[in-house]
Amino acid sequence: MEKLQETFQVIILKLEANLPSVLFASIFLIAGFFVANKIKSIIKRKILPTSENALTTIFVSQFVSISIKILCIIIFLRILGFSDLTSNILAGAGILTFIVGFAFKDIGENFLAGILLAFKSPFKINDLIETENIIGYVVDLTIRETRIKTLDGKDVFIPNGQIIKNPLFNYTIDGFLRYEFIIGLDYESNIKKAINLILETVKKIEGVINESKQPIVVIDEFAASTINLKVMFWIDTFKSTSKTYHSGIKTEVMQQVLQELMKGGFSLPSDIVEIKQYKG
DSSP states (O other), X not given: OHHHHXXXXXXXXXXXXXXXXHHHHHHHHHHHHHHHHHHHHHHHHHHGGGOSOHHHHHHHHHHHHHHHHHHHHHHHHHHXXXXXXXXXXXXXXHHHHHHHHHHHHHHHHHHHHHHHHHHHOSOOTTOEEEETTEXXXXXXXXXXXXXXXXXXXXXXXXXXHHHHHSOOEESSTTSEEEEEEEEEEOTTSOHHHHHHHHHHHHHHSTTBOOXXXXXXXXXXXXXXXXXXXXXXXXXXXXXXXXXHHHHHXXXXXXXXXXXXXXXXXXXOOOOOOOOOOOOO
16 A cells, blocks of 8 residues: 555656646647547448448447557556556555456456457347347447347347357348247147148238248147147348337238138137036
């Protein structure tokens, strides 16, 4: 603690004795930060519209800006004569050394992970991804974290290191996303006829893929009072990344399947609950 106090006293004395240098260094630092932000803006404005992956451009602009700012801070300290400031502080406080080292370990890990994510490109802006049971659309990638907007509208900031170290699911990378739902029919139903009717209905709905990915209907389970059919179909996520668009197609499919089955005379019973009364 005494070493730190001595260091701060030396800093104050140097600042008082070199007011012109302090003024010049401050102007230089402010100008340097202004230039760094300006370069960041130029990179985004000039490169972003032509880039295949916007996240890479955004990350590079942030990296360049932060690098310039760090360089400006180093020069700022040298102008003031504090080139040995960092080593003096760390030498005077062992506990501070440990804290700073631990903090920079986390920052460094997320920074390197951010570089990998930016250039490996496992996802792009507006891709629907899932990691650690968090599902949402990619909004931004920074030096430290990736921001996604969940399906219920929440903004979640996930450390880049966490994404690198855990499984990542990208539901829109190839443009295909599958939806499914269960519908139960009476045991007396003609299941083969029902399956054909469902397939014909699903294929007619706009937004459902009928070429490379065909709708599928299979028997999923023999439940207590129904034969459960699983209906699976694919949509093209390149047409829209909006969750509302996706949900709208799924809702339309379910409504049309229900209507056509009822028109066809199929019964969709609910679960049967048997209640027995015993006389005492």
